[in-house]
Amino acid sequence: MKQTRTDTSIALMQAIGLHVLLFALLFAGLKLSQDVPMQAAQGDPIEADLVTVSDLSASMQRALQRKPVEPALAPAPVTEPLPTPIEEQPTPPKLTELPPPVPDPAPIEQEKVQRDAVTPATTKVQQEQEEKRKKPEQAELDSQKQELSARDKLLQEIRKQRELAARDRSMAEQRAQQLADARTTAAPPSRPPPGDPNSRLRKSASYQVALMNAILRQWTRPDSVKLGQICEVLIKQIPGGEVVSVQVSPGCPYDELGRRSVEAAVMKASPLPYAGFEDVFVRDPMLKFRAEDL
Numbered sequence: 001m002k003q004t005r006t007d008t009s010i011a012l013m014q015a016i017g018l019h020v021l022l023f024a025l026l027f028a029g030l031k032l033s034q035d036v037p038m039q040a041a042q043g044d045p046i047e048a049d050l051v052t053v054s055d056l057s058a059s060m061q062r063a064l065q066r067k068p069v070e071p072a073l074a075p076a077p078v079t080e081p082l083p084t085p086i087e088e089q090p091t092p093p094k095l096t097e098l099p100p101p102v103p104d105p106a107p108i109e110q111e112k113v114q115r116d117a118v119t120p121a122t123t124k125v126q127q128e129q130e131e132k133r134k135k136p137e138q139a140e141l142d143s144q145k146q147e148l149s150a151r152d153k154l155l156q157e158i159r160k161q162r163e164l165a166a167r168d169r170s171m172a173e174q175r176a177q178q179l180a181d182a183r184t185t186a187a188p189p190s191r192p193p194p195g196d197p198n199s200r201l202r203k204s205a206s207y208q209v210a211l212m213n214a215i216l217r218q219w220t221r222p223d224s225v226k227l228g229q230i231c232e233v234l235i236k237q238i239p240g241g242e243v244v245s246v247q248v249s250p251g252c253p254y255d256e257l258g259r260r261s262v263e264a265a266v267m268k269a270s271p272l273p274y275a276g277f278e279d280v281f282v283r284d285p286m287l288k289f290r291a292e293d294l
Contacts, residue, residue, distance in 0.1 A: 151257060154222075158264040165243070165267030204280045210273040211235075211287055219265035221291055225258040229291045233262060236284045241271030254291075262289055 221227075232249035246266040248259045274281060 154257065155260060158260040161264045161267060165264075165270065168270070200280065203277070207273070207277040207280045207282075208285070208287065210277065211285065212289065214269040214272055215262075215265050215287075215289065216292060218268035219261060221293055222255075222257050222261055224255050225261075225291050227291050227293065229253050231259070231262060231289045231291075233266065233287045233289045234284065235266060235272075235287055237270075237272060238283065239274070239278075239281060241274035243267060243270035243272060258291075 231252035231254050233252075234247045234249065236244040236246070238244060243266060246263050248254070248262060252259055254262065
């Protein structure tokens with residue numbers, strides 16, 4: 001905004017007028033202060049005479065020479081220590097009794113819940129799979145049971161035959177002994193006719209073959225005995241071919257079932273061939289039994 005000459009003149013006039021007013025006020029104030037009379041101090045006046053020390057009495061001089069006795073200072077009040085504020089122990093919050101923990105379910109109960117949660121479809125599939133898995137095992141078990149049952153029956157039959165054979169053997173032994181005694185008493189002992197030694201050997205071999213064939217006809221080879229296996233069998237008999245006892249050699253390769261079957265066959269074949277082989281008869285022949293199927 002541009003300032004004009006008229007504005008400058010007005011501002012100057014206002015400044016001069018203000019200064020004149022200030023001087024007038026100062027002058028008026030000074031005039032009033034000179035016209036006010038001084039007021040005397042209130043109260044009675046005090047008279048005082050000035051004297052020297054020598055004009056005073058001796059007692060007053062001594063009193064002035066004495067040192068002023070300082071008043072005994074009162075002991076400072078002992079400030080008792082403020083009591084230490086006792087901190088209030090915070091009241092422990094009351095423990096609210098928690099409910100007893102829920103025991104974990106027993107493993108048996110969990111298994112029961114899991115079994116109960118199985119859907120019927122899943123259970124049916126599992127049952128079918130279990131049945132398929134058990135079928136071969138069951139068939140094998142049934143086969144083993146049948147085989148064991150057949151063996152047990154055969155062993156029972158062999159034991160029965162052995163008992164019967166032992167009883168018959170005892171009776172036959174007694175009867176044969178009686179016949180032998182009667183023959184010995186009736187006729188003198190005969191000597192074997194002289195002949196060719198080779199002929200006797202051939203007859204002994206024929207006798208062994210006859211014994212073997214008689215036993216084989218009464219023998220049923222178990223599946224556990226292989227063809228061609230040889231088992232030594234000790235037979236005890238009396239004249240006439242009645243078998244008294246039979247014993248399988250400990251070195252026989254047959255299993256228990258095979259050994260019992262051979263013993264039973266020997267007892268069944270009693271009496272063994274005797275007629276025509278009197279001169280080569282042996283009471284306790286050791287027979288090499290060969291497994292063969294007739």
